[in-house]
Amino acid sequence: MGLLIRISWRNLWRNPRRSSILISAIVVCIFALLITLSYINGILRQMVRNSVDFHMGEMEIYKKGFYDDKDPKKNIPHFEEILTFLGKSEKVRNYAPRIEGRGLISSGYSSSGVRIIGIDAGREGNITLVKRSLISGRYLQTAGEHEILIGQKMAHKLKVDLGSKVVLTVQTVNNELASDAYRVVGIYKTISSDFDKYMVYLPIGKARKLLEMERGITGIAVRTDIGEGMITLEKEIEETFPQHRIDALTWAELEPLIAEMVRISKRWNMIFFAAIFIILSIGIINTQNIAVYERMHELGIVKAMGTRPFFIFSMIMMETFFLGLVGLAAGFLVSCPFIFYFSVKGLSLTMFSEGLEMFGIGATIYFDIAFIDILYSALSIMITSFFGAFIPAVRASRLEPVTAIRYV
Amino acid sequence: MFNHLATESDAIMQLVRTEKLSKIYLSGMVETVALKDVSISVKEGEFTSLVGPSGSGKTTLLNLIGGLDSPSSGDAFIGDMKITGMKKGELSDLRLRHIGFIFQEFNLIPVLSALENVEYVMLLQGISKKERRERSLEVLREVGLEGKENNRPGELSGGQQQRVAVARAVVSRPDIILADEPTANLDSETGEALMEMMLGLNEEHGITFLLSTHEKMVMDKSRRVIKLQDGKVVDDGR
Secondary structure, three states: HHHHHHHHHHHHOOOOOOOOHHHHHHHHHHHHHHHHHHHHHHHHHHHHHHHHHHHHEEEEEEEEEEHHOOOOOEEEEOOOHHHHHHHHHHEEEEEEEEEEEEEEEEOOOOOOEEEEEEHHHHHHHHOOOHHEEEEEEEOOOOOOOEEEEEEEHHHHHHHOOOOOEEEEEEEEEOOOOEEEEEEEEEEEEEOOOHHHHHHEEEHHHHHHOOOOOOEEOOOOEEEEEOOOHHHHHHHHHHHOOOOHHHEEEHHHHHHHHHHHHHHHHHHHHHHHHHHHHHHHEHHHHEHHHHHHHHHHHHHHHHHOOOOOOHHHHHHHHHHHHHHHHHOOOOOHHHHHHHHHHHHOOOOOOOHHHHHHHHHOOEEEEEOOOHHHHHHHHHHHHHHHHHHHEEEEHHHOOOOOHHHHHHHO | OOHHHHHHHHHHOOOEEEEEEEEEEOOOOEEEEEEEEOOOEEEEEOOOEEEEOOOOOOOHHHHHHHHOOOOOEEEEEEEOOOOOOOOOOHHHEEEHHHEEEEEEOOOOOOOOOOOHHHHHHHHHHOOHHHHHHHHHHHHHHHHHOOOOOOOOOOHHOHHHHHHHHHHHHHHHHHEEEEEEEEOOOOOOHHHHHHHHHHHHHHHHHOEEEEEEOOOHHHHHHOOEEEEEEEOEEEEEEE
């Protein structure tokens, strides 16, 4: 084994220029792969995180059917036992009850359709980033009065500012139209202009009163760190409270568009990976074929001395393995500082900020790469090297010594 | 280190034997007869040269005896082992354990040092590291390459490279060494020195050599000369 490793490693550097070119190709592949992957992951993560962090949480619990039409008549009247369950569950990091409805917000200047979210200010602060996104004024108070938080875009549209009064008009659970006036106590700005134009926040009690709900809530936002385990939690909640006829929905079910984009991106990544690796493997096959051809006489000599075909096969395979390994190490060495830099500082795409905001993405993309992606990339390079070397290695091992020796 | 050969040489047994060995190459519809009914035998401890002009069949005969090629008809034996009909794996084993090869040029593995090249065959034979090292250093000293152990082939002259090739061929103690024009690419002085060295190994240790050559100097120094012409033995000057 020692000799095999020694010969293979030294063979790699017999033609330093050729090896360097191939190693450079591997470095470029790794770089392209990791940068693209971390950039796309960064965008997707930001899209998911923004949806999760600014509104949904990882999971929301609704009365069956509420999510489709946001009709506050489909509420959960006796929600307390669900909150108690969530409070005791080790899988749940935080939760907050909400009352949601749709309505019209008006100022003396303009009006606009909005999604009204009644929140428990104390709990909600631990659920979303809205509190941290305030650019002026203050957050709602737990026992707040007629106060409202609106987004900066909405404030511009309505031409209102802190202290201004706006009127919310809704259809109540009794099918009546109801209106009430609220004072703007805070203006927030998130990275999503759509969000800022559409979401307004009231104290939960005021929202209940506006919608003429006697009691109950329309939903609960849940934060959890269990990732894939959410499916189990979802089932657990639904099965624990069958009498409430509730749906526990994960972020992927609540934002199917984003979930689909994540899925499509992963598939696209696979195609991209495959294309890169096919090109790379062609390069490896070609280079190793030339290497075998150039060493034909020498291979004939070693076969004549009684070297077994498997030794020669292993020698070519190991040589390519080293080639992949060196390329991989160099590729990581080149790529990692870039990824690290952009994951901390972010890649500024200010000139595309408006377009990006439409997709709920900030103008700065923070690169993101998981260990498993790095592992897959490394494995893919090594597997590609293996397949690339296979044909030349078989060819070398099958050489007839008497024919091979004639090549000089 | 070659004592076992020296003692066995007393038995004067036939080490290599060919019986009506023929080799015909086919190129499309054209048949080229490289060897025709060649029957020779080489005894243990002999130093024999196969001579003849280019195309006379010297290399073909060496290849057939060495199990590198298969005959069209006839048989070849090393000791009591019939080479013809052996499977590829068996031939590999035969070459590894019973035959040493020296070729015209580019004999060595360029990425290995002289010492590693000499050790190579023994490593394939599974000989321990300590023994490999001891035997290799001893043989390298014997062929006059002490101090050059760590030089790679590219750092050695043509003559020194051939000495390493000889050292590699003899170190694993094969039954016979087949050398295909070993001095062909060397200047006359270096070629003669190499020849003297091989003769010395033959004399001192009884190592059997079978060479192909068309050089007069080699013919003159050989103890037995078999002349080939048009694939046939025309003279066997014992």
